[in-house]
Amino acid sequence: xxxxxxxxxxxxxxxxxxxxxxxxxxxxxxxxxxxxxxxxxxxxxxxxxxxxxxxxxxxxxxxxxxxxxxxxxxxxxxxxxxxxxxxxxxxxxxxxxxxxxxxxxxxxxxxxxxxxxxxxxxxxxxxxxxxxxxxxxxxxxxxxxxxxxxxxxxxxxxxxxxxxxxxxxxxxxxxxxxxxxxxxxxxxxxxxxxxxxxxxxxxxxxxxxxxxxxxxxxxxxxxxxxxxxxxxxxxxxxxxxxxxxxxxxxxxxxxxxxxxxxxxxxxxxxxxxxxxxxxxxxxxxxxxxxxxxxxxxxxxxxxxxxxxxxxxxxxxxxxxxxxxxxxxxxxxxxxxxxxxxxxxxxxxxxxxxxxxxxxxxxxxxxxxxxxxxxxxxxxxxxxxxxxxxxxxxxxxxxxxxxxxxxxxxxxxxxxxxxxxx
Numbered sequence: 456x457x458x459x460x461x462x463x464x465x466x467x468x469x470x471x472x473x474x475x476x477x478x479x480x481x482x483x484x485x486x487x488x489x490x491x492x493x494x495x496x497x498x499x500x501x502x503x504x505x506x507x508x509x510x511x512x513x514x515x516x517x518x519x520x521x522x523x524x525x526x527x528x529x530x531x532x533x534x535x536x537x538x539x540x541x542x543x544x545x546x547x548x549x550x551x552x553x554x555x556x557x558x559x560x561x562x563x564x565x566x567x568x569x570x571x572x573x574x575x576x577x578x579x580x581x582x583x584x585x586x587x588x589x590x591x592x593x594x595x596x597x598x599x600x601x602x603x604x605x606x607x608x609x610x611x612x613x614x615x616x617x618x619x620x621x622x623x624x625x626x627x628x629x630x631x632x633x634x635x636x637x638x639x640x641x642x643x644x645x646x647x648x649x650x651x652x653x654x655x656x657x658x659x660x661x662x663x664x665x666x667x668x669x670x671x672x673x674x675x676x677x678x679x680x681x682x683x684x685x686x687x688x689x690x691x692x693x694x695x696x697x698x699x700x701x702x703x704x705x706x707x708x709x710x711x712x713x714x715x716x717x718x719x720x721x722x723x724x725x726x727x728x729x730x731x732x733x734x735x736x737x738x739x740x741x742x743x744x745x746x747x748x749x750x751x752x753x754x755x756x757x758x759x760x761x762x763x764x765x766x767x768x769x770x771x772x773x774x775x776x777x778x779x780x781x782x783x784x785x786x787x788x789x790x791x792x793x794x795x796x797x798x799x800x801x802x803x804x805x806x807x808x809x810x811x812x813x814x815x816x817x818x819x820x821x822x823x824x825x826x827x828x829x830x831x832x833x834x835x836x837x838x839x840x841x842x843x844x845x846x847x848x849x850x851x852x853x854x855x856x857x858x859x860x861x862x863x864x865x866x867x868x869x870x871x872x873x874x875x876x
Contacts, residue, residue, distance in 0.1 A: 482706040485529045487585045488720050489702040496675040498668060499698045503587035505529070508565065512586050513558035521588035525550050526557055528564050529583040533745060534571035541578065542567040550589055557586060572799050573745065575729050590698060595688035596655040597621055598669060600676040602683070604763055606636040609676065611647065611669070615656040617688035622771070643673040657691065664697045665689075672699075679717060680710030730793055737789040738779060746771025747801040748870050749794040751787075753778045753812050761806045764863055770871035773800050782812055787820025788827070795828055802833040804870040806863060809840025818846035822853045833858065833873035837866035 484492075490500045504515035516524050528535055528547035535547030544563040551557060561584055568578030595618035603610040613633045616624045625632050633654045637643050645666065652665035668689075676684045683705040690700050711718045734741035740755075744762070748770050752758040755777055762772040774797075776790055794800055807817050821836060837860040838846050850857050858873070860866035 482708055482711075482718060483531050484704060484706075484717070484720055485531065485583070486527065486702060487529060487583070489704045490699075492679060492704065492717070493672075493675060493699055493702055496671055496678070498671045498675065499696065500702070501525075501587045501590060501698060501700065503585055506561065506584050506586060507582065509558045509561040512561040512584055513554055515586040516554040516557040519586065519588050523550060523552055523589035524554075524557060525587050525589040526560055526564075527585045527587070528569050528581045529585055530569055530571075530574070530579045530581055532569075532571050532573040532579060534573050535569065538569045538571035538574075538578075540564060540567045540569050540581075547571070547581075573743070574798075576796055576798065577729065579729070590690075590700070591693040592618075592688065592690040592700065593693045594656065594691040595700075596657075596690065597624070597687045598651070598655070598672065598689040599683065599685040599687075600637075600673055600681070601685075603636075605767060608639045609637045609673075611635040611637060611643070611651055611673070613651050613655050613689075615654070617690065621687065637673070643670055645670070648673075655689070657697070659695075661691055661695050661697060664695075665691075668697050668699065675704075679704070680707045680714055681705060682707050730797070734776070734790075734793055737786050739786060739790055739793075740775075740777040740779070741793065742775040743797075744772050744774055746773045747799050747874055749773045749776070749797070749800045749803045751776050751778060751790055751794075751803065751805040751807075753782060753807050753809075757806060757808060761804065761863065761867070764867040765804070765871060768867050768871040770867070770874065773797065778807070778812070778817075782817065782820075784816050784820040784823065787817055788824045791821070791824035791828055791830070795830065795832075800832065801874045802835065802870050803830075804866055805834070805836040805838075806866055807838050807840070809838065809843060809846075812840065813842050814838045814840055814846035815842040815849060818849040821857070822849060822855060825853070825855045825857070833870070835860055835866050835870045835873065837861070837863060 487505045493500050502519055506512035506515050526549045538547045539545055540563060542563040547569050549560050564581050564584055568580050570578035597614040597617035599612045600609055614624050614631050616631055635647055635651060648666040648669040651669055652662040657665040672684055681704055685703040686699045688700045690698055692698060706717060730743060731741045748765055750761050750772050752761050758775045758777050762775060765772050807814060835858045858869050860869055
């Protein structure tokens with residue numbers, strides 16, 4: 456199979472002197488928009504097009520003139536390949552050589568809800584699909600750039616085992632995860648990029664191509680104010696080309712004022728998170744994430760700190776949920792109801808510092824939710840502040856299997872341990 460790909464003009468990498476600051480809510484884009492950004496920065500991706508109807512998908516497939524095609528539903532959630540549509544169709548990713556099949560499968564995608572491990576139970580409606588050339592992948596690796604507070608800046612992460620969940624690799628073969636902190640003032644060096652390419656198993660001259668792509672990914676990471684650029688798989692084709700097959704880019708909301716074009720793309724996508732919308736109805740601020748430990752906190756700063764310390768202990772937060780300063784018992788109950796409706800959540804961590812918030816009210820809301828929702832996953836609670844002694848008494852006398860913690864570190868450790876068992 457011919458390994459055609461799109462490569463923009465190469466760009467010289469500059470060492471950019473920037474101040475590392477903590478990001479807030481991170482914007483995510485659909486895969487096709489991420490790939491367009493990558494094209495603009497000289498990064499090699501498959502040839503592709505986007506369609507909003509079955510006929511458009513068929514036309515896009517014809518124009519590609521590829522030996523093999525891949526059709527992907529476009530939603531802001533992972534696990535699409537193993538998802539299920541409300542139409543009955545299994546899988547949000549399909550391979551075919553037949554243009555007619557592209558049209559028929561698209562009919563069962565667009566306008567229907569796709570349910571994956573990262574969506575609400577009712578799923579998310581698919582409005583667009585991506586039709587791309589399916590290349591012959593000889594080898595799959597993993598590469599990512601992300602802001603890591605443990606290193607106080609950007610970190611390059613890679614593994615020779617790509618195409619699978621990176622958390623699975625980290626658990627079964629941690630020695631195959633390579634990390635390289637990047638000096639934000641110096642920028643990524645050619646030596647760093649080449650070393651990572653070699654760690655990923657590229658050789659025979661292909662490692663130079665891989666290193667170039669890694670440098671271009673870092674250039675993209677800086678120029679768009681990304682908090683994460685993840686490529687899985689970062690693959691080598693049968694004819695020795697290096698291609699970014701699947702891309703996920705997250706952006707720092709603090710940079711919206713200078714990344715207006717990118718943030719406008721998100722507005723145009725018209726895809727809202729149903730859970731976020733339901734949370735807003737109860738004056739709760741919710742942001743979905745990729746992990747399995749749900750977080751209930753009061754205050755954005757405490758929420759960010761809670762997410763960070765979960766990650767430092769090896770866990771992954773499933774959400775950022777801010778109960779706010781004037782939280783009432785009913786809001787606590789609704790927060791639990793929202794979170795327990797998410798399939799990926801395997802544990803809940805409640806972290807409240809009661810200044811304005813009355814800890815006793817929170818405790819009553821917790822016990823009510825546990826009983827009425829018949830909670831069957833681990834629950835860790837850390838409360839401090841106003842009426843905390845009364846709150847602890849409520850929890851202790853409830854008879855419920857609630858794990859209490861005395862500080863944030865203890866709470867995060869218990870939550871992570873509970874999902875590791």
